[in-house]
Amino acid sequence: MSKTTGNTRTGFYICHCGTNIAGTVDVEKVVDYVSKLPNVVVAKHYKYMCSDPGQEMIQKDIRDQNLNRLVVAACSPFLHERTFRNVASQAGLNQFFFQMVNTREQNAWVHLDALASTEKAIDLARSAIFRVAFHKPLEQKKVPIHPGVLVVGGGIAGIHASLTLANAGKKVFLVEREPTIGGHMAMFDKTFPTLDCAACILTPKMSSVKNHPNITMWTYSEIESVDGYVGNFKVNVKKKPRYIIEDLCVGCLDCIDACVYKEPRFFDEFNQGLSKRKPVYIPFPQATPQLVVIDPETCIDFKSNKCKKTCVDVCERKAIDLNQQPEHKEIEVGTIIVATGFKPFDASGVPYYGYGVYPNVYTALEVERLINASGPTSGEVVMRDGSRPEKIAIIHCVGSRDKNTNLWCSRVCCLYSLKLAHLLKEHTHADIYNFYIDIRTPGKMMEEFYYRMAEEGTKFIRGRVADIYPDLTDEVHRRLIVKAEDTLISEIIKVPVDMVVLSTGLEPRADANDVRRMFNITCSTEGFFIERHPKLAPVNTFTDGIFLAGCCQGPKDIPDTVAQAGAAAAEALALIDSGFIELEPNTAFVVEVDCSGCKSCVPLCPYSAISYQEDKKKAYINEALCKGCGTCVASCPSGSIKQNLFEDEEIYSEIDGILNYTNIYEVSECC
Amino acid sequence: MLLDENKSQSGSQGWQPKIIAFFCNWCTYTAADLAGVSRIKHAPNARVIRVMCSGRVDPQFILDSFAKGADGVLVGGCHPGDCHYQEGNYKCLRRFQLFKRVVESFGINKDRLRLEWISASEGDKVRLVINDMVAKVKALGPLSLPKKFSEWDKEMNIIEEKIAGKEEAVHA
């Protein structure tokens, strides 16, 4: 192994990060040690290396001391690698003559033993110093960014992001799985904390999406595959057949009237099954697009082929096509916003609350429909048994903050419980009991909202409900008993009520894992998508060009969802408007003289970036297709494939550095 | 020839194993960062080398680590199906299965070489795996291949000298 080329002059800098690093790692000892290593010209520690004075200090040293290599021991490279690369390049050094040592996240923060932590810092500092000597000057390749954006999910997050981008003149493809956009918000009656009607604020946005010249909206559609990388994604979308020719349907709904089923008989998804629909239906009156859809699961014609097809006959515009096939679309976009939302916790997961057993136990989402003027009962709170409630219990945190279900706080349940308490009182004048663990109402205007609701006479009982069962002693009312410990008076209480509302928490969608794989992003153990950095990159993912918005990233209310959607749109815009992106130069290349032409690398590449040149009998890597995983490099028997930034010498020198294996260096020092 | 023989544990007082860990950028390295952000304390013996994908881990890196004094080598990648590059981790696994047998046949104890799938969200798994591996390697004692190699070199030199001496005697 050869020693490095030329005269290596390395500067080493270790950051205290306040006390984050220096509290555990003895930074002076590290500097003391490192300053004695070969090639090290400067070694310094400083309170905050990423601050302006820290950066200026490094740049001054680079210029004054003619440094040609830079090593910074600080936080994770995910946080500040870019910062220090810029420091290098602004001081006239190629930015890749830099190596970062993760001394905070992977050292000071995870070890208690200061001695061992310092030893580890020294090992890794030495490793980086050995490595950086082998670094080569590299150029980042610029590739143009496709200006189109794909938005996945048409809830309020996807809607807001799409409109922001479209208003900025960008071409947006909005793909929604359901027959209509709107997501959960479209189901609500009013929204906290302002109590403005959800439809009044949402439906205008929905129709703007539909009518916007820059938005292509595909509902009842799924993403089939995603290929490519930031700036140049190729996406396949499948439009499921709704058995309606979209261009011909005018939304007159005559076909629904004409259906051979005179009465609606099937589970109405939008109304949570509180009403019925026909096989040909429109999810709700303001559904966008205003198109009916035929459900092949329930339509007689699909089952037996023996339907009279009255719907087809009645449609003057001949818009019904029962033989419609799925349509496949291929689109190219430069950035993607994932806004797939959440799913409410399945209330039957807490069996002692009796959901699905006692008809008068409801989920919050059902109640949203029940009190909705355009809901199944036109806003009258009439229960499944036909009666109207006089006493109502609202149970908070169902499927949240509980190690048997989900540990996290779903953030919106306290607030929507208060909202429902208010609305139910308004609709029924019933006595309302809120069973809560803690009332959590952070956010602007939220605490005020809580006080306002509390003043209306709703009762608050602090305690987790242990059981719900029928009151067999009262034949007349046939109430349910809600049993809980009131922890403020340390007493078991039993409250008879007519109606129970379960405030279910927010969960990741059931298919979050598939979506994650498709877009090459990551999920937390719970299943919410992970942002690149919780504070500094809250809408970015680890995959460049893919952003997150709304509840798919974690439970949140509508104001936060919209803010996040705007942020995701802005991030996408920033990328698009820069016109190009700079790719990490960590691609692989073949050193032709060493290539034996064995072809073993060719089938290994998942991107088909490697081809075999028949004329030369050598492998060739198409740099534009290579994504830089390095798998071919590791398996080339003749060692003729190299990966920029991860060359063999660079990794071997890291190993040498960690193990302080210096023989070769001593040898080469003298030659 | 058993590389992993520890005839005497003397000199290993206060000894701490050194483990070289090759972590893929997207899952396991991120998980190790997450362990940090969540302040999940664990044994300070692992030294992480970041690679873009576990598929980049050349068996030669592992041999080299052992030969230069590592007491253990840990390879961390994304769970099957989750590799950022589709299937680098499968390639790694395939290679690893074979290679592990080679390493074992050299007489290096199997607990010194480990492959783990740790996803970006599994900060706690980083702790579990590193702690467990450190405990096992501690129980095995130092591997000290560089020392063993140099002792063998010495022996070889002596033998060579002897042979040379004999040859000279023959010639004389």
Ligand SMILES: Cc1cc2nc3c(=O)[nH]c(=O)nc-3n(C[C@H](O)[C@H](O)[C@H](O)COP(=O)(O)OP(=O)(O)OC[C@H]3O[C@@H](n4cnc5c(N)ncnc54)[C@H](O)[C@@H]3O)c2cc1C
């Ligand atoms: C009962 C209840 C009451 C609430 N009340 C309020 C309130 O009063 N005020 C308030 O601020 N917040 C309230 N919230 C919170 C609010 O619902 C959320 O903040 C908001 O709906 C989040 O919007 P979203 O777009 O992220 O997700 P969603 O509304 O879930 O929308 C996601 C959309 O993506 C689609 N989708 C999912 N997966 C895919 C896929 N793979 N491909 C294509 N499309 C897909 C879905 O069909 C859906 O249309 C309430 C929540 C609940 C449960």
Ligand code: FES
């Ligand atoms: S990127 Fe993690 S194993 Fe391939």
